[in-house]
Amino acid sequence: MTVFYLPKDKFVGWLSGLNGGTVFAPAATALGSWVRRFESDTDEPPALDKPRAAQSTKGFFLPPAETIARYGPDAGSVAIAEGRNVLVGVRACELKAWKYLDKVMLEGDFDDPAYRARRENAVIISCDCADCAETCCCVLVDGRPYVEEGDGADINVTTLEDGYLVEPMTDKGVELLGGEFSEASSEQLTARQRIRDAMVERLKTQNADFTFNATDANPPDLPLDDDKSWQRHSADCVECGACTNICPTCHCFYLFDHELAVGSNERVRAWDSCLLSTYHRMAGGENMKISPRPELRSRLANRILHKFVYSPQQYGMLGCVGCGRCVDACPGAIDIRKVVEDLSK
Amino acid sequence: MNPENPYEPEPAEIIEVIDETPMIKTLALKPTSPYQFKAGQFAQLTLPGVGEGPFTPSSSPLEPERIEITILKTGILTDGIHECQAGQTLGLRGPFGKGYPVDKLDDKEVLIVGGGVGLAPLRALIYALLARLERVKRVSIKYGARDTSELLYKRQYDEWAGTKKVDFTCTIDRPEPGWDGNVGVVTTLLENIDVDRPNCIAFVCGPGIMLKFVTQALMEEGLTPEQIYLSMNRRMSCGMGKCGRCNIGPYYLCKDGPDMQYSLIKDYPNVF
Numbered sequence: 001m002t003v004f005y006l007p008k009d010k011f012v013g014w015l016s017g018l019n020g021g022t023v024f025a026p027a028a029t030a031l032g033s034w035v036r037r038f039e040s041d042t043d044e045p046p047a048l049d050k051p052r053a054a055q056s057t058k059g060f061f062l063p064p065a066e067t068i069a070r071y072g073p074d075a076g077s078v079a080i081a082e083g084r085n086v087l088v089g090v091r092a093c094e095l096k097a098w099k100y101l102d103k104v105m106l107e108g109d110f111d112d113p114a115y116r117a118r119r120e121n122a123v124i125i126s127c128d129c130a131d132c133a134e135t136c137c138c139v140l141v142d143g144r145p146y147v148e149e150g151d152g153a154d155i156n157v158t159t160l161e162d163g164y165l166v167e168p169m170t171d172k173g174v175e176l177l178g179g180e181f182s183e184a185s186s187e188q189l190t191a192r193q194r195i196r197d198a199m200v201e202r203l204k205t206q207n208a209d210f211t212f213n214a215t216d217a218n219p220p221d222l223p224l225d226d227d228k229s230w231q232r233h234s235a236d237c238v239e240c241g242a243c244t245n246i247c248p249t250c251h252c253f254y255l256f257d258h259e260l261a262v263g264s265n266e267r268v269r270a271w272d273s274c275l276l277s278t279y280h281r282m283a284g285g286e287n288m289k290i291s292p293r294p295e296l297r298s299r300l301a302n303r304i305l306h307k308f309v310y311s312p313q314q315y316g317m318l319g320c321v322g323c324g325r326c327v328d329a330c331p332g333a334i335d336i337r338k339v340v341e342d343l344s345k
Numbered sequence: 346m347n348p349e350n351p352y353e354p355e356p357a358e359i360i361e362v363i364d365e366t367p368m369i370k371t372l373a374l375k376p377t378s379p380y381q382f383k384a385g386q387f388a389q390l391t392l393p394g395v396g397e398g399p400f401t402p403s404s405s406p407l408e409p410e411r412i413e414i415t416i417l418k419t420g421i422l423t424d425g426i427h428e429c430q431a432g433q434t435l436g437l438r439g440p441f442g443k444g445y446p447v448d449k450l451d452d453k454e455v456l457i458v459g460g461g462v463g464l465a466p467l468r469a470l471i472y473a474l475l476a477r478l479e480r481v482k483r484v485s486i487k488y489g490a491r492d493t494s495e496l497l498y499k500r501q502y503d504e505w506a507g508t509k510k511v512d513f514t515c516t517i518d519r520p521e522p523g524w525d526g527n528v529g530v531v532t533t534l535l536e537n538i539d540v541d542r543p544n545c546i547a548f549v550c551g552p553g554i555m556l557k558f559v560t561q562a563l564m565e566e567g568l569t570p571e572q573i574y575l576s577m578n579r580r581m582s583c584g585m586g587k588c589g590r591c592n593i594g595p596y597y598l599c600k601d602g603p604d605m606q607y608s609l610i611k612d613y614p615n616v617f
Contacts (some may be wrong), residue, residue, distance in 0.1 A: 069353035071436055072393055077353070108600065110351050110585035224594075226614035252589035255352065255582045259394030267352055272590070279590055282580045283398070283420025289553050292579060292593075292615040302592070310595035 001149070001174070004181040005188055007163040008045060014179065016040040021084035021123060024060075026053045032133075038088060049159045051133040052091045052323060056248035060085055061101065061118045064245075065270040068114060068255065074263035086123040088157075092145060093138050093321040095126060095152040097248035103315040104251055123172065126153035128192070129199050135324025137207050137337055142215040143322050145199040158192045165192050210341050214320075219312045220344040225293065225301035233339045234297040236332035241273030243326035243334075244303070249319050252279075274303050304339055346438050351585060354391040354436025359429055360411070366495045369462055370427055371403065371415040376437055379409035383444030384469035385576075385604050389584050390414060391436030392425045399441070399581045401466035401603070406473055412437070415465035415497065441584035442603050445548060445574070447473050450481050454540045457486045458559050460531050460551025464488055464497045466576060467550050471505065478510050485540060488515040489531030489555075493524055531555065532562040542567045548604065550576035557617035560607060570608035577605045577616070 006014065015023065015038065025046030026033040032054045033047040070078050102119065105112040129136075129145035138145060147156040147169075154173035158165040165184050168174040184192075214220050223229060244250040254272040259265050272279060279299070280291045293299045311319030320336065327335045347353045357380075361373040380388070384406050391397040404413035418427045429435070447470070455474060459467045467486075474484050486505060490496045496515065506513040514534050516527035527534065531551070547568060549559050556575050563573055577598045579591035586600030594613040596605065610616050 069350055071354050071356075071391070078350070104587055108586055110587070112585075112587060113350055224612075224614055251587070253582070254588065254590075255397070257391070257394055257396045265394045267354075269352070272588070274589065280580055282578075283423065285419065288419075289617075298615065305594075306589075306592070310592065313595040314597075 001168050003165050003167045003184040003189060003192075004177065005163060005184045006166055006181055009043070010181070011157075011164045011166070012043055012045050014177075015046070015088065016042060018086055018176065021086040023086045023088060024057075025088035026050065035087075035089070046089050048089050048127045048157060048164075049130045051131045051136065052093065052129065053089070054325070054328070055246060056094060056097065056323065056325060057087055057090060058097070058101070058248050058251075060087060060122065061098070061115055062105070062251060062253070062271075065268055066114065067266050068269040069267040070260075070265065071267070072263045072265045074261070075265060078266075084121045084123065085118075086125065088125040088127075090124055090126040090153065091129055091323075092126070092147045092151060093143055093323045094248050095124070095147060096143060096321045097323075098152055100249045100311070100315060100317050100319060100321075101251055103317065123176065124153045125155045125157060126151070127157040127159065128196060130159045130195065132199065132203060132206075133324055133328065134206065135327040135335075136203060136322065137210070137324050138322035139200065139203045140207055140210055140212060140214060140337060141318050141320050141322040142213075144196075145203060146196045158195065160188065160191055160195075165189075207337070210337050212340055212344050214308060214318055214340070216312055216317050219308050219318060220340055222305055222309055222340070222343050223301075223345065225298035225305060227301070228297075229343055230297045230301040232342065233334055234295075234300040236334050237275065237296055237300050238332055239275050239277065239296060240331060241275055242329040242331065244273040244275060245271060246325040246329040248321060248323060248325070249307070274306075275299050300334075304336065307336075308340060351438065352583075354389070354397065354438050356434050357412070357437045359431050359433050359435060361431055362429065365415060365497050368418050368495070369415060369497060370418075371413050372426070372429065372435075373404075374412045374414065374435065374437065375410065376412060380412050380437060380440070381409045382406055382440035384447060384473040385445035385466060386440035386442045387466075387584070387599075387603060388412070388414065388440055389438040389581075390426070391438070392422055392429075393434070393436060395425050396422055397436070397438070398422045399578070399584065399599070399603075401469065401576075403465040403468045404472070405476070406469060407476055415462065415468075417462040439584055441599055443601065445470050445473070445604055447477075450474070450546060452480070452482050452544070454482050454545040455484045456538070456540055456545055456547040457484065458531060458535070458547060458549045458551075458563075459486070459488045460555035460559075461490050461495060462497065463549075463551030463555070463576065465550075467548060468498060470548060475508065475511070478508070481510070482541070482544065484511045486511070486513045487531060487534040488513070489518070489534070490515070491518045493517055493521055530558070532558050535559065535562045535566060538566050546572055546574070548574045548576075553617045570611050571606060573607040574604045575607055575610075577602050577610070
């Protein structure tokens with residue numbers, strides 16, 4: 001679609017004037033950028049020129065914990081639709097993660113109404129990466145640091161030196177952009193291409209030590225979880241679950257129930273982590289095998305095999321989008337890139 | 346199940362509690378709406394305020410208005426369920442999973458192998474097959490339990506054994522006064538087994554160790570991994586292939602199972 005040019009002040013004015021939703025955008029902090037509520041009285045632009053935010057936006061659609069049902073004669077029901085969120089500064093890797101989560105949560109025999117309502121209500125204003133974290137590695141998993149039509153954004157933004165290129169990608173995006181903005185010049189479009197090419201080059205350079213090139217159709221060949229070589233990496237794992245919490249595609253959850261009052265119970269859905277020893281634990285006593293993966297080694301292996309081997313079979317997509325967040329988050333300095341590089345056959 | 350929220354259990358009243366063995370009870374439930382399930386599909390059964398667990402109904406899929414679920418007392422949830430009385434209300438979600446491939450059993454010899462409480466889901470299969478006996482070639486039921494007190498559904502053995510095209514054999518692990526039947530683990534019933542091997546499909550349910558040795562025995566008898574269906578159970582929470590915890594390799598047992606063709610899973614570790 002047509003690409004528009006907005007100088008800085010006009011861009012911020014347009015963002016703060018967005019109606020009909022709560023706007024969230026990355027803000028620069030000493031600890032990197034964090035997604036925060038974008039206040040409408042600001043003249044500070046969001047941190048689109050910084051690397052991707054430290055935490056993913058997965059929690060907007062799959063919150064860390066939520067009441068997913070109420071039951072019992074006096075329980076009433078749970079309202080699942082929420083207000084509209086406008087998410088600004090979403091990166092290409094995260095759009096890919098949402099495509100993956102959509103397959104998990106919405107395809108197959110059972111729909112997930114809570115996830116669907118939030119997903120369909122959201123407006124996505126993505127941006128091209130103008131900078132990257134040291135751990136960013138989308139280029140190793142067939143990703144790219146910029147957004148194209150069909151990726152799942154309503155509007156995409158590219159940061160230029162003196163302003164922004166804004167490209168609506170859906171009808172919702174066209175409607176939202178509104179206003180009379182000038183079309184981007186061919187020089188500006190060339191500048192955008194230059195920025196994109198430079199980012200790709202930079203990502204390739206910073207990942208030059210890794211030789212694997214994983215795609216949905218050609219995922220890496222990794223050993224199964226009984227292979228002792230996983231031990232080399234699980235030795236550094238402290239079972240904290242940071243990688244799964246921070247990961248934009250990790251979606252494991254657990255349902256647990258509470259009695260709220262006589263005749264009224266709630267069911268809570270909360271994030272869970274496949275690294276934790278309790279994750280697979282079943283009922284049973286002595287002489288019964290209560291976990292299929294009692295060793296940490298096989299749990300770590302299962303997580304990485306799910307990303308790189310099982311997901312392509314289950315969903316036709318790799319489960320890793322190369323955002324590098326798990327590498328940043330791991331207190332044991334486990335680097336998923338090194339694990340895949342080391343163990344690929 | 347509530348079509349607007351698959352996480353919300355539908356009330357189901359307990360209409361009867363049957364003591365099967367010292368550790369196993371069968372609850373008969375009257376669901377709010379008929380619970381249409383295929384044999385082998387499972388329900389998430391809610392004990393209000395405590396939680397839920399996956400159980401495959403042991404009753405006939407042709408009777409969706411009275412669901413029977415046979416439960417071994419083995420943890421927090423099942424301890425609580427064993428305390429329940431007729432008249433109490435539990436919750437049901439589902440049915441989930443693929444169910445047994447009953448419609449692919451025409452002209453087949455069906456071999457059903459159960460261990461302990463593992464006969465429960467298989468009983469739903471037996472009911473489904475009894476309702477279409479004219480289409481299958483034969484049904485052989487082999488069942489083992491530790492001792493006579495742990496034999497499930499004793500009241501039905503004579504009826505099964507007396508049905509044309511059906512045979513029923515059971516065994517207990519150790520000799521016992523007053524027992525003149527077979528003694529030995531269930532695999533002893535599979536030696537030189539009298540079935541038309543290339544035309545046989547086996548369905549196995551029981552504890553992990555039993556699945557392992559039965560699979561081994563069936564392979565030694567000449568069955569292929571494609572002919573063996575194992576009831577695989579892992580911790581399951583959502584039942585819909587979303588919560589992630591019940592995988593064997595790329596298969597979610599809740600969605601792709603819980604009865605899995607052995608050929609699909611045999612190369613993954615930790616199957617048994």
